Amino acid sequence: xxxxxxxxKIWSRHVIAEEEGEVLLYVDRxxxxxxxxxxxxxxxxxxxxxxxxxxxFAHADHYVPTTxxxxxxxxxxxxEIRNMVKLLQTNTxxxxxxxxxxxxxxxxxxxxxxxxxxxxxxxxxxxxxDSHTSTHGAFGTLAFGAGASEVMHVMAMQQLWQRKPATLRxxxxxxxxxGVSAKDVILAIIARIGVDGGAGHVIEYAGTAxxxxxxxxxxxxxxxxxxxxxxxxxxxxxxxxYAYMEGRPYAPKGANWKKALDAWKSLPTDVGAEFDKDVAMxxxxxxxMVTWGTNPEQAxxxxxxxxxxxxxxxxxxxxxxxxxxxxxxxxxxxxxxxxKVDRVFIGSxxxxxxxxxxxxxxxxxxxxxxxxxxxxxGSGTVKAQAEKEGLDRIFIAAGFEWRDPGCSLCxxxxxxxxxxxxxxxxxxxxxxxxxxxxxxxxxxVSPAMAAAAALKGRxxxxxxxxxx
Amino acid sequence: MQPFTKLTGxxxxxxxxxxxxxxxxxxxxxxxxRGPKHRDILFHDRRFNxxxxxxxxxxxxxxFKRSQIVxxxxxxxxxxxxxSAVYALYEFGIRCVIAPSFADIHSNNCAKNxxxxxxxxxxxxxxxxxxxxxxxxxxxxxxxxxxxxTDAKGQVRRFDIHPVRKKCLLEGxxxxxxxxxxxxxxxxxxxxxxxxxxWLYAG
Numbered sequence: 001x002x003x004x005x006x007x008x009k010i011w012s013r014h015v016i017a018e019e020e021g022e023v024l025l026y027v028d029r030x031x032x033x034x035x036x037x038x039x040x041x042x043x044x045x046x047x048x049x050x051x052x053x054x055x056x057f058a059h060a061d062h063y064v065p066t067t068x069x070x071x072x073x074x075x076x077x078x079x080e081i082r083n084m085v086k087l088l089q090t091n092t093x094x095x096x097x098x099x100x101x102x103x104x105x106x107x108x109x110x111x112x113x114x115x116x117x118x119x120x121x122x123x124x125x126x127x128x129x130d131s132h133t134s135t136h137g138a139f140g141t142l143a144f145g146a147g148a149s150e151v152m153h154v155m156a157m158q159q160l161w162q163r164k165p166a167t168l169r170x171x172x173x174x175x176x177x178x179g180v181s182a183k184d185v186i187l188a189i190i191a192r193i194g195v196d197g198g199a200g201h202v203i204e205y206a207g208t209a210x211x212x213x214x215x216x217x218x219x220x221x222x223x224x225x226x227x228x229x230x231x232x233x234x235x236x237x238x239x240x241x242y243a244y245m246e247g248r249p250y251a252p253k254g255a256n257w258k259k260a261l262d263a264w265k266s267l268p269t270d271v272g273a274e275f276d277k278d279v280a281m282x283x284x285x286x287x288x289m290v291t292w293g294t295n296p297e298q299a300x301x302x303x304x305x306x307x308x309x310x311x312x313x314x315x316x317x318x319x320x321x322x323x324x325x326x327x328x329x330x331x332x333x334x335x336x337x338x339x340k341v342d343r344v345f346i347g348s349x350x351x352x353x354x355x356x357x358x359x360x361x362x363x364x365x366x367x368x369x370x371x372x373x374x375x376x377x378g379s380g381t382v383k384a385q386a387e388k389e390g391l392d393r394i395f396i397a398a399g400f401e402w403r404d405p406g407c408s409l410c411x412x413x414x415x416x417x418x419x420x421x422x423x424x425x426x427x428x429x430x431x432x433x434x435x436x437x438x439x440x441x442x443x444x445v446s447p448a449m450a451a452a453a454a455l456k457g458r459x460x461x462x463x464x465x466x467x468x
Numbered sequence: 469m470q471p472f473t474k475l476t477g478x479x480x481x482x483x484x485x486x487x488x489x490x491x492x493x494x495x496x497x498x499x500x501x502r503g504p505k506h507r508d509i510l511f512h513d514r515r516f517n518x519x520x521x522x523x524x525x526x527x528x529x530x531x532f533k534r535s536q537i538v539x540x541x542x543x544x545x546x547x548x549x550x551x552s553a554v555y556a557l558y559e560f561g562i563r564c565v566i567a568p569s570f571a572d573i574h575s576n577n578c579a580k581n582x583x584x585x586x587x588x589x590x591x592x593x594x595x596x597x598x599x600x601x602x603x604x605x606x607x608x609x610x611x612x613x614x615x616x617x618t619d620a621k622g623q624v625r626r627f628d629i630h631p632v633r634k635k636c637l638l639e640g641x642x643x644x645x646x647x648x649x650x651x652x653x654x655x656x657x658x659x660x661x662x663x664x665x666x667w668l669y670a671g
Contacts, residue, residue, distance in 0.1 A: 016657045017650045022632040131549040147551035147577035157647050196543040252667035260667045413495045432490045
């Protein structure tokens with residue numbers, strides 16, 4: 001008998017009922033944020049209560065300012081933005097949902113806080129009111145994003161109707177090279193399979209280059225699964241996972257820890273289990289990556305060039321590239337390292353964990369920022385840890401701005417945004433048109449690459465800096 | 469939910485692939501409560517300048533201002549899970565999007581709001597878009613029960629749809645009502661589950 005995939009094991013354990021191939025799933029945890037106001041409004045309209053408030057966790061992250069936080073909610077200057085943060089407070093209080101609010105020392109991004117609090121655990125089924133909920137798959141968890149109607153349904157019923165996705169295994173073998181991070185791996189994967197390469201699938205990442213990643217790296221990887229169109233991304237739990245979990249506030253304790261560990265160890269995909277699709281890549285061949293276009297598949301190694309549109313045979317593809325380059329204000333065929341940037345953003349649910357800040361600081365200490373550069377930690381916990389390690393002082397001494405936790409310039413709705421035409425080297429996850437502000441231009445990079453861009457004022461191969 | 473049965477309406481061709489939900493509803497509009505304002509939020513930054521004046525865009529001109537159907541390109545609706553992208557489409561008057569492929573979350577969000585997403589092969593979508601550019605204002609018909617699209621030239625094209633999604637759309641069925649039928653199973657499931665995984669509920 002063929003073995004089972006990790007996805008299959010988690011999926012089948014959560015099935016409550018089935019109707020013609022549509023399955024009613026039990027949801028262990030739901031993660032919401034200020035933007036979930038639409039879901040709460042739908043709940044109110046139906047006169048419903050949150051069914052399992054202890055299994056729903058709310059985060060003030062999308063709309064919170066990243067400076068001037070000493071005055072809490074009242075310190076938010078723009079009324080519409082202040083109202084969003086307040087509304088979450090009101091809704092969660094009304095329904096008895098745990099809130100990591102603006103004044104909470106643990107406050108942070110909904111894909112940073114639950115793992116560091118031990119709320120995200122292996123084997124769970126997690127639904128988030130945000131597409132980057134795929135992040136939590138790093139723990140061997142089935143976690144995916146949903147819109148307001150589905151999130152409302154989860155809050156009302158602690159269940160969700162879904163169709164079973166297909167499975168895709170991406171094996172990254174070998175060992176990552178010097179200066180190459182999880183961000184480069186996922187950008188290389190998306191460049192290879194495309195922004196819809198994972199559509200309808202749950203990805204399991206495997207191979208030595210993946211198991212060699214820390215939990216922070218695995219979260220970065222799984223985070224951007226949605227940028228390949230995948231329903232979710234997962235990495236099998238192993239000793240790194242258990243070591244990360246142990247002792248966290250919500251992690252199992254005492255006798256429960258042993259029980260949990262036994263259950264978690266049964267999760268990894270069985271030998272011989274089959275996937276619907278398989279992709280293999282060589283981790284050793286991946287270079288630091290940058291995006292040049294307006295979606296995450298339009299990316300290449302920093303040592304390369306923007307595509308020369310004259311060499312693109314397919315008419316549709318050429319038109320697509322021309323439109324992207326026009327928006328980005330780039331010349332066809334130009335070296336990526338000739339692209340000057342106006343500012344740098346280090347942060348977001350993709351890259352604002354302690355390891356990301358350490359990698360950026362290692363580069364920042366080599367010089368001084370020549371352009372505005374922001375560092376926005378993913379949570380109060382990350383911020384405190386970084387300050388304990390002196391990373392804040394390294395950034396400040398190098399001319400970087402050290403800010404308070406939140407989504408900030410990734411989703412650009414808290415007031416932090418690019419000006420039209422402004423070009424940003426960013427550790428976030430989306431280089432869509434206008435994502436960081438109307439008319440803004442985004443180049444996605446790793447934290448170390450972002451710090452290098454800050455020092456040089458242009459896209460730079462971080463390996464050249466680190467070698468000196 | 470408003471049922472979707474049959475629709476004949478003006479269809480607008482959108483050739484650009486990978487239209488993400490940031491384009492359908494720029495993020496800063498996510499905080500707007502659902503309502504008529506969403507009509508102008510659809511493709512806002514493609515349709516309007518910073519001062520509110522109109523840019524050149526198909527959705528700003530007759531007859532496309534009255535579009536009820538979008539004929540799009542591959543990977544429509546990628547990116548953010550924001551349902552406001554669906555509110556924008558819906559309030560503009562769009563009830564059906566036809567494309568070679570859709571992003572999963574957006575497609576679910578459409579279905580939960582009575583907006584039909586129809587998958588037709590790339591070449592068929594391209595052919596219909598060409599018809600619509602040649603004859604602006606031409607109508608397309610969609611019959612969900614029959615699973616057919618009748619293009620601007622009268623050619624009938626069949627599409628596939630999951631039987632449950634079809635039923636929910638045709639009858640305007642509500643998910644919560646469906647789920648409630650399984651309340652007993654849910655309770656039994658949860659009791660067993662809690663016993664098996666006590667660490668999830670400790671403290």
